[in-house]
Amino acid sequence: MTGRITPAAGRYAGKSAAERRAGRRHRFLEAGLDLFGAGPGYRATRITDVCRAAGLSTRQFYEEFRTLEDLLAELHLHVNDTAQRSVVAAWPEARALPLAERHSRLFRAYTAGATADPRHARIAYVEVIGVSPRLDRQRLERRARWIDFLCGQADEAVKRGELPPGDYRVAAAAFIGAVNGLMHDWSVGWVDAALDQVVEELLKILLTRLGIGP
Structure with a gap:
């Protein structure tokens, strides 16, 4: 349909795609801060642990970080x-x-x-x-x-x-x-x-x- 805004580019729950992505990145950073700085530490943490703590998926993690x-x-x-x-x-x-x-x-x-x-x-x-x-x-x-x-x-x-x-x-x-x-x-x-x-x-x-x- 002409002029249709896709969910990725448009607003969802009152937030733009850029705002949603910034929010996800912040959640990953907070999860990393907790796990590396107060939990088991970097060497004992896996990407799945970070995703679980952030309440996000591994796909979303790899959209923000390579490793x-x-x-x-x-x-x-x-x-x-x-x-x-x-x-x-x-x-x-x-x-x-x-x-x-x-x-x-x-x-x-x-x-x-x-x-x-x-x-x-x-x-x-x-x-x-x-x-x-x-x-x-x-x-x-x-x-x-x-x-x-x-x-x-x-x-x-x-x-x-x-x-x-x-x-x-x-x-x-x-x-x-x-x-x-x-x-x-x-x-x-x-x-x-x-x-x-x-x-x-x-x-x-x-x-x-x-x-x-x-």
């Missing part, structure tokens, strides 16, 4: 973006603070963004480790962004006369390595400490390296 690893990769980017948004939101109030307070405020914003949802912490620090060369590259690329951020903060501190001139990249890389290592151990229960204790210990490492620690 289960694709779902994990997208979740890893999502949890990193969440932490980054937390830091960006804290920057306007932190920028005028003295060096020690500024770094403390920004790092606390990062850890708040990374751990407010425990599922995020497990995905960021545990589940993506050693999955594949592709995810290792993605993880290291995101780590490099945080190193660049710290180097940018150091450069700004040098301009303000708060730090002596120097190359702080190795120190930034060492600190990010410490964050990932300690947060991994805390996430899997190898470190018997409250999150506040972990954050304080990492801050001591950072501030001491900048010459402003206790």
Whole structure:
């Protein structure tokens, strides 16, 4: 019939095809977040488990993702973006603070963004480790962004006369390595400490390296 709108292209239950697809993708992401971040973990999860948790079919899964690893990769980017948004939101109030307070405020914003949802912490620090060369590259690329951020903060501190001139990249890389290592151990229960204790210990490492620690 001329002018007929197919169900795939038209509106159904008040939603367009694009809105329905976005809703399905969100359900798969939420299911993955639960299973990888709070359930059996990525390695013990199958596509059928995700579909069952999302209440959707395997056909619908393959319309959104090629593999289960694709779902994990997208979740890893999502949890990193969440932490980054937390830091960006804290920057306007932190920028005028003295060096020690500024770094403390920004790092606390990062850890708040990374751990407010425990599922995020497990995905960021545990589940993506050693999955594949592709995810290792993605993880290291995101780590490099945080190193660049710290180097940018150091450069700004040098301009303000708060730090002596120097190359702080190795120190930034060492600190990010410490964050990932300690947060991994805390996430899997190898470190018997409250999150506040972990954050304080990492801050001591950072501030001491900048010459402003206790």
